[in-house]
Amino acid sequence: MFVSHRASPPFSGDDSTCRKRLPVLTFIFYILTIKYDVLSMITAAQLRAARALAGLDQRALAEASGLSVPTIQRMEASEGVIRGNVDSLMKLIAALDAAGVELINEGAISDKGGRGVRLKAR
Secondary structure, three states, X not given: OOOOOOOOOOOOOOHHHHHHHHHHHHHHHHHHHHHHHHHOOOEHHHHHHHHXXXXXXXXXXXXXXXXXXXXXXXXXXXXXXXXXXXXXXXHHHHHHHHOOEEXXXXXOOOOOOOOEXXXXXX
């Protein structure tokens, strides 16, 4: 007797099984996409500019984001895109968003292109 050791594809089975799995797979893809976007989202220069634009010092940003002051200092001292824990980056970006700062990513629609920050329209 021949036994296959291959895993079944994600959409094998009847139609109802496929319909049950599709929302879960879509959600997982969405979360992975968000995490990738966050990891490539903000540079140290953008962070310093965003903090200045919002009128926050490092301590105030640390409190608003739930991060420590040394973490904010480390992020601002890095070169290029900030590397760090995804949760920390998401907290940081959420705090800047709540302060009214919008991050402009590379390739976003703007007059001259490039990365930057701006205040949100109220």
